[in-house]
Amino acid sequence: MLGTCLENVRKTVPLVHNITNYVTVNDVANVLLACGASPIMSDEPKDVEDITAICGGLNINIGTLNQRTIEGMYAAGRKANELCHPVLLDPVGAGASALRTDTAVRLMEELKLTAIRGNISEIKTLALGSGTTKGVDADVADAVTEENLDGTVAFAKEFAKKSGCIAAITGAIDLVSDGETCYVIRNGRSEMGKITGTGCQLSGMMTAFVTANPGNVLEAAAAAVCAMGLAGEIGWSRMTEGDGNSTYRNRIIDAVYNMDGEILDKGAKYEVR
Amino acid sequence: MLGTCLENVRKTVPLVHNITNYVTVNDVANVLLACGASPIMSDEPKDVEDITAICGGLNINIGTLNQRTIEGMYAAGRKANELCHPVLLDPVGAGASALRTDTAVRLMEELKLTAIRGNISEIKTLALGSGTTKGVDADVADAVTEENLDGTVAFAKEFAKKSGCIAAITGAIDLVSDGETCYVIRNGRSEMGKITGTGCQLSGMMTAFVTANPGNVLEAAAAAVCAMGLAGEIGWSRMTEGDGNSTYRNRIIDAVYNMDGEILDKGAKYEVR
Amino acid sequence: MLGTCLENVRKTVPLVHNITNYVTVNDVANVLLACGASPIMSDEPKDVEDITAICGGLNINIGTLNQRTIEGMYAAGRKANELCHPVLLDPVGAGASALRTDTAVRLMEELKLTAIRGNISEIKTLALGSGTTKGVDADVADAVTEENLDGTVAFAKEFAKKSGCIAAITGAIDLVSDGETCYVIRNGRSEMGKITGTGCQLSGMMTAFVTANPGNVLEAAAAAVCAMGLAGEIGWSRMTEGDGNSTYRNRIIDAVYNMDGEILDKGAKYEVR
Numbered sequence: 001m002l003g004t005c006l007e008n009v010r011k012t013v014p015l016v017h018n019i020t021n022y023v024t025v026n027d028v029a030n031v032l033l034a035c036g037a038s039p040i041m042s043d044e045p046k047d048v049e050d051i052t053a054i055c056g057g058l059n060i061n062i063g064t065l066n067q068r069t070i071e072g073m074y075a076a077g078r079k080a081n082e083l084c085h086p087v088l089l090d091p092v093g094a095g096a097s098a099l100r101t102d103t104a105v106r107l108m109e110e111l112k113l114t115a116i117r118g119n120i121s122e123i124k125t126l127a128l129g130s131g132t133t134k135g136v137d138a139d140v141a142d143a144v145t146e147e148n149l150d151g152t153v154a155f156a157k158e159f160a161k162k163s164g165c166i167a168a169i170t171g172a173i174d175l176v177s178d179g180e181t182c183y184v185i186r187n188g189r190s191e192m193g194k195i196t197g198t199g200c201q202l203s204g205m206m207t208a209f210v211t212a213n214p215g216n217v218l219e220a221a222a223a224a225v226c227a228m229g230l231a232g233e234i235g236w237s238r239m240t241e242g243d244g245n246s247t248y249r250n251r252i253i254d255a256v257y258n259m260d261g262e263i264l265d266k267g268a269k270y271e272v273r
Numbered sequence: 274m275l276g277t278c279l280e281n282v283r284k285t286v287p288l289v290h291n292i293t294n295y296v297t298v299n300d301v302a303n304v305l306l307a308c309g310a311s312p313i314m315s316d317e318p319k320d321v322e323d324i325t326a327i328c329g330g331l332n333i334n335i336g337t338l339n340q341r342t343i344e345g346m347y348a349a350g351r352k353a354n355e356l357c358h359p360v361l362l363d364p365v366g367a368g369a370s371a372l373r374t375d376t377a378v379r380l381m382e383e384l385k386l387t388a389i390r391g392n393i394s395e396i397k398t399l400a401l402g403s404g405t406t407k408g409v410d411a412d413v414a415d416a417v418t419e420e421n422l423d424g425t426v427a428f429a430k431e432f433a434k435k436s437g438c439i440a441a442i443t444g445a446i447d448l449v450s451d452g453e454t455c456y457v458i459r460n461g462r463s464e465m466g467k468i469t470g471t472g473c474q475l476s477g478m479m480t481a482f483v484t485a486n487p488g489n490v491l492e493a494a495a496a497a498v499c500a501m502g503l504a505g506e507i508g509w510s511r512m513t514e515g516d517g518n519s520t521y522r523n524r525i526i527d528a529v530y531n532m533d534g535e536i537l538d539k540g541a542k543y544e545v546r
Numbered sequence: 547m548l549g550t551c552l553e554n555v556r557k558t559v560p561l562v563h564n565i566t567n568y569v570t571v572n573d574v575a576n577v578l579l580a581c582g583a584s585p586i587m588s589d590e591p592k593d594v595e596d597i598t599a600i601c602g603g604l605n606i607n608i609g610t611l612n613q614r615t616i617e618g619m620y621a622a623g624r625k626a627n628e629l630c631h632p633v634l635l636d637p638v639g640a641g642a643s644a645l646r647t648d649t650a651v652r653l654m655e656e657l658k659l660t661a662i663r664g665n666i667s668e669i670k671t672l673a674l675g676s677g678t679t680k681g682v683d684a685d686v687a688d689a690v691t692e693e694n695l696d697g698t699v700a701f702a703k704e705f706a707k708k709s710g711c712i713a714a715i716t717g718a719i720d721l722v723s724d725g726e727t728c729y730v731i732r733n734g735r736s737e738m739g740k741i742t743g744t745g746c747q748l749s750g751m752m753t754a755f756v757t758a759n760p761g762n763v764l765e766a767a768a769a770a771v772c773a774m775g776l777a778g779e780i781g782w783s784r785m786t787e788g789d790g791n792s793t794y795r796n797r798i799i800d801a802v803y804n805m806d807g808e809i810l811d812k813g814a815k816y817e818v819r
Contacts, residue, residue, distance in 0.1 A: 245580050253519035315610065323643030
């Protein structure tokens with residue numbers, strides 16, 4: 001089933017509008033191309049409405065936000081809502097600064113979001129108005145583990161229900177919920193955390209997946225998470241002596257490029273709760 | 274002959290000022306270094322005149338334009354014109370938004386351009402004031418094919434003549450014309466479209482080539498197109514099982530790095546019409 | 547000893563706030579992760595104070611400065627000073643434009659810097675108010691060579707003493723001085739100059755090293771320089787036929803990822819004057 005979600009991306013080639021940080025933007029563009037979608041980047045308020053209008057979905061990532069691009073996020077988001085395009089929010093660093101927390105919270109309030117993807121610290125910040133985010137990586141105190149899994153699944157469901165969209169909480173264990181059901185996903189490798197932007201890349205891919213699977217957004221979001229994690233596993237299996245995080249980055253995107261529905265269905269490791 | 278154009282870049286190490294999008298800027302810098310040129314990036318209006326003054330050529334790419342950088346494009350372009358430096362325009366996404374179309378058209382009107390490089394949709398937008406651009410990739414309806422080649426060559430010549438500069442229309446078949454003559458180039462591979470920024474990289478390289486070959490800009494522009502396409506062929510020949518678009522990106526820049534005039538002359542596939 | 551400085555980065559995982567150019571920002575983030583640190587990027591004046599407050603060190607790189615980010619540099623720098631965090635300045639292109647020279651000089655005047663890292667042209671510009679910078683690469687006339695080494699070591703010491711911080715002048719031979727002592731470092735390869743951003747990467751790493759070794763900043767800065775140069779040597783040794791600057795970029799970051807204190811201590815080539 002998840003494999004079909006990937007195949008639908010390859011078949012329909014969704015054009016995804018990204019307002020994303022300049023740190024990882026190149027990798028986001030390449031992973032979108034790798035999974036079969038087509039990326040376009042635009043963050044200027046006077047440009048974003050036209051651009052989002054010709055796209056199928058919108059990916060908003062607040063990673064290196066500034067006052068001009070925040071304005072672009074609202075303008076693009078409202079236009080995408082008007083056109084009933086799926087909109088994803090990646091609240092990078094929510095909890096790390098007032099501007100980031102406020103921007104993410106207000107985007108949630110003012111826009112109809114299809115999905116929110118972040119680490120547990122960021123999502124807790126959005127849920128509770130406070131968090132223990134330290135920088136842009138999840139705090140250890142907030143990690144999703146087998147020990148706290150039941151509680152975190154309940155939290156994911158509640159957050160999804162309250163925010164009225166798919167909640168994707170990614171980390172060592174990934175959770176994807178629509179408020180009723182929760183995918184618990186165990187793909188991926190810890191070494192992915194040593195590459196900048198695997199989260200940003202996943203947000204781009206997830207936007208493509210939900211855009212290409214409009215009737216089935218929960219499964220599509222889960223498929224994107226499994227695909228990214230599986231690519232991390234496949235990419236790691238191709239590493240040789242002396243390779244490090246820079247080569248690993250390439251290998252992961254390469255693995256997405258070579259993935260088809262069958263590979264994804266065979267490699268996806270998840271349970272539904 | 275084309276090989277000599279590349280050798281001239283390696284001999285003279287032109288310093289190229291780039292006002293370019295933040296998606297592919299790193300690859301543009303590395304491909305400029307790979308072909309023997311030296312890149313500098315600056316888009317702040319208060320910085321660009323000084324920077325362009327110490328450079329040999331200017332590459333303007335509107336890929337992630339904003340109001341500040343548009344002002345920088347005009348300021349840099351006017352200064353470059355004053356100093357008789359070659360100026361290249363890459364109208365990324367012309368036709369996809371009013372801001373992009375208007376900016377590209379106005380830059381053409383207000384600056385003396387040496388070359389314009391875009392896909393057929395973007396160039397048609399500039400020529401006709403309307404197009405069928407969908408995003409930043411050429412629309413299928415606009416593709417240059419063997420079937421419509423005669424008409425497209427005529428269009429390229431006419432566009433070059435009217436705009437008073439080299440027109441480089443790139444796609445499956447590439448056309449480079451000065452209004453009288455048209456190079457029809459068949460280097461490259463379709464898989465290059467699965468990497469973000471091969472067009473942006475080519476625009477950077479073309480600026481270096483025309484800067485290093487001031488008396489011979491048509492041939493220099495054609496040489497840059499052949500070099501990029503040939504690098505795509507050489508890079509592809511080094512791909513192994515499991516490699517994808519991310520590795521391909523590296524292999525293409527690597528191939529430019531290892532290319533010399535002889536390799537280019539042997540590998541260039543073109544006819545002159 | 548130098549190896550201990552690297553081990554301290556891996557042990558303490560310093561969070562480094564980077565205000566850096568969009569050309570090489572992704573590589574800066576990945577090299578920080580490779581050496582064991584954690585990167586965060588933020589340049590919006592309304593965001594930088596919160597961000598720098600949760601970090602351990604601040605890396606200011608003026609590579610693609612604009613008026614908004616310059617404001618961010620001051621705001622972050624003042625906050626970091628208030629919190630006694632180490633602050634590094636990379637004056638990219640000082641001497642190439644009035645805005646860059648003025649910004650770098652004023653940052654030196656208004657902030658308490660821990661270290662300045664640049665090429666000899668940039669540092670001479672800061673010292674003398676004029677230079678021979680052409681673009682962002684050191685001018686040949688300014689190169690540090692065995693012939694002018696004594697004079698340049700004296701210059702490095704004097705510059706460090708006057709500016710009250712570590713001076714790191716990098717090129718074919720690297721000099722790192724605190725005003726009294728000068729490390730003369732001969733790691734690295736000339737081919738590193740064919741990759742964009744090895745200097746920016748080093749500035750990021752050096753910030754991590756001085757942050758993780760607060761009582762020992764001179765040695766920490768020298769260790770970062772040796773580590774980067776040694777990574778360039780190790781990375782080069784893994785290059786194969788047909789590889790070029792793009793693959794070399796990956797191999798260097800990979801080499802940092804796989805480096806430990808012992809490797810650094812064995813591979814570091816330096817004398818102390």
